[in-house]
Amino acid sequence: MSHFLDAAVELAADAGPSAVTMAAVAKAVGAPSGSVYHRFPGRPALLAEVWLRTVEGFQEGWFAALGSGAGDPRAAARAAAVHVVAWSRAHPRAAALLLYGAAEFAQDDWPEPSVLRAEAGHRQVGEAVAGLCAELGAEAGPAADRVALAVIDLPLTIVRRHLRRGQELPAHAEDLAGQSALLLLGDAPGPGPG
Numbered sequence: 324m325s326h327f328l329d330a331a332v333e334l335a336a337d338a339g340p341s342a343v344t345m346a347a348v349a350k351a352v353g354a355p356s357g358s359v360y361h362r363f364p365g366r367p368a369l370l371a372e373v374w375l376r377t378v379e380g381f382q383e384g385w386f387a388a389l390g391s392g393a394g395d396p397r398a399a400a401r402a403a404a405v406h407v408v409a410w411s412r413a414h415p416r417a418a419a420l421l422l423y424g425a426a427e428f429a430q431d432d433w434p435e436p437s438v439l440r441a442e443a444g445h446r447q448v449g450e451a452v453a454g455l456c457a458e459l460g461a462e463a464g465p466a467a468d469r470v471a472l473a474v475i476d477l478p479l480t481i482v483r484r485h486l487r488r489g490q491e492l493p494a495h496a497e498d499l500a501g502q503s504a505l506l507l508l509g510d511a512p513g514p515g516p517g
Contacts, residue, residue: 324362326352331373336419340427343370367429371437374428375444377417382444384410389451389474396458397508400474403455404504407478408497411486419486448475459508473504 330351334342345366349356363369388406392399411418425441433441455474456467478500485492 327354327359327362327369328373328376331369332377332416332420335373335423335428336416340370340423340429343373343428345369364434367432368434368437370428371430371433371441373420374425374430375437375440377420378425378441378444380414380417381410381421382448386447386451389455396455397505400455400459400470400504400508401501403474404478404500405497407475408481408492408500411482412492412496415486415491418482422483422486469507473507477503477507 327348330348331343334347334351343366345359345363346356348369349359359369363372385403385406388402389399391402411421430438430441452467452471452474456462456470459466459470461467461470481496481500481503482492485496
């Protein structure tokens with residue numbers, strides 16, 4: 324099954340989620356269309372699995388990075404921000420896929436087990452960010468938003484800026500993500516000037 328998903332990632336990275344069809348995946352792997360339908364009951368199930376496998380692969384390392392701070396939440400935040408860029412460098416085709424949203428992978432039509440997997444993953448990310456906020460003393464609202472910006476949104480912006488232009492990530496991208504996360508977090512838990 325993984326070779327079908329690998330082919331789907333390549334199709335999506337090259338031409339977007341709309342390029343991922345049962346026939347296109349079958350052609351890419353040199354198999355009859357029926358073999359794709361044998362593994363996935365339809366295109367929504369295929370798209371769901373492509374998206375979820377990619378997101379879960381990314382998240383596994385992100386959670387590990389977030390847990391690597393050895394009691395230092397700022398080190399954990401920096402590691403999580405760096406992971407976003409490092410993983411994207413190591414997996415540029417999959418990272419290109421993640422620049423789209425789940426909605427663009429027909430999320431509204433996914434089978435229920437796939438929807439539940441996506442919801443569980445989303446909850447787990449939310450809980451991880453909330454835990455980091457608690458460790459940093461960042462209350463809900465602007466301070467918590469700043470934490471999410473530091474460990475998710477800003478590093479994704481660094482990746483997006485280059486991948487959307489078809490450029491390789493610069494050598495300093497990980498360092499930029501890590502330093503930026505620490506700058507955003509500052510020394511105090513509050514929302515900062517503004």
